[in-house]
Every structure is written in C-alpha cells, then in structure tokens.
Amino acid sequence: MSKKHALNDGDAQLFRASVAGTKTLRQDTYVHRPQRHQVEGKLPPRKALQEQVDASFYFSDEFQPQLDSDGPTRYVRPGSSSHYELKKLRRGDYSPDLFLDLHGLTQLQAKQELGALLAACRREHVYCACVMHGHGKHILKQQTPLWLAQHPDVLAFHQAPKEFGGDAALLVLVELDAAYGQIKAGTEPSR
Secondary structure (H helix, E strand, O other), rough: OHHHHHHOOHHHHHHHHHHHOOOOOOOOOOOOOOOOOOOOOOHHHHHHHHHHHHOOOOHHOOOOOOOOOOOOOEEEEEOOOOOOHHHHHHHHOOOOOOOOOOOOOOHHHHHHHHHHHHHHHHHHHHOOOEEEOOOOOOOHHHHHHHHHHHHOEEEEEEEEOHHHHHHHEEEEEEOOOOOHHHHOOOOOOOO
16 A cells, blocks of 8 residues: 555544444355347348448449559549548558458459448448459459449558558558548547
C-alpha cells in the first residue's frame, strides 16, 4: 500500500467497528458463459449468394477503363480527392482487414468473389482490403484492375507492398457510409 493512502490508527479502528458483525461472502462457483451473438457478417446462404450476384453486376469484360500503363497498377476514382490516400496505399500505411485469394479461379468465379468481397467490405465497414490475383497466365492480373475500376464503391487501388503480395496483389480502398468514414477519419459527421 502506498504511503499516500495509508490509514492512521483512528481510521483503521473506525473501519473495523463499522464492519463488525459482518461475515465474509463465499466465492460464487457459477461460471457465466459469454453470450454468443450471431456473427455480424454471417448471412443466410441465399442472401449471401444474391449479394454476390448483385455486387458482380458492375463487372464487364467489354468495358475497358482508362488506367495508367506505366509504373505499378494504380487507380483513383475520377472526381475523388483520394490522391493522398493512393500515396498512403503505395507506402503501405494501410493494413488490409480482409484478404481475397483468386488463385485457381475462373474469370466468372473471380468476378463473383470480387463482388462478394466488396459487399462484405461495405457490410463489415472495412476500408482497406487485399486482392491477391497472382501471376499465373496474367489473365486475372490484367482483368482484376479493370473490374475494380468499374465498381462504384472502389475509391482507389494500388499494387500491394511486398508484405501483402507485391505485384501479385492489389490493396483496395472501399467507400463506406459517409458517417462511418468521417468517424474513422477522426472528424465529426455532418448533420
């Protein structure tokens, strides 16, 4: 006990007098089990499949967005002020909360999984995700940025730093609800 809070003899006697006649409580042996809540991101299979199909609606193989061909793969949504965010992605300032591995998938499966990832990011309020497309025959490596650039919820993406897959992966910033994004950034939401 620190000397700062030491009791003098008079205070100690007063305490003993006030608790005289009481008995010590016995430890309760009942262990309370933690309440198990349904996992927030867990959806019924039918709803999850519909969400996957809805999210992959934005991906077209025929539309070719204008992406820079020089340097690492990168994209910023036109009209957004995310250029600083793109720089932070490049430096590896963001750590992805969700990872998607597209190795071994067909293009159709990859589109559906990509759509499901973006839907899950919105549902779980995940701002940064990592999509690992791999090298392979360079089909998914070429198509993944084109698909991501078409989705309205994608703010930006950049080739991942080495620790997240290097040139075989992309870090993606996903637009969240306006109020949640402002809270995460540390500013008050506008009312």
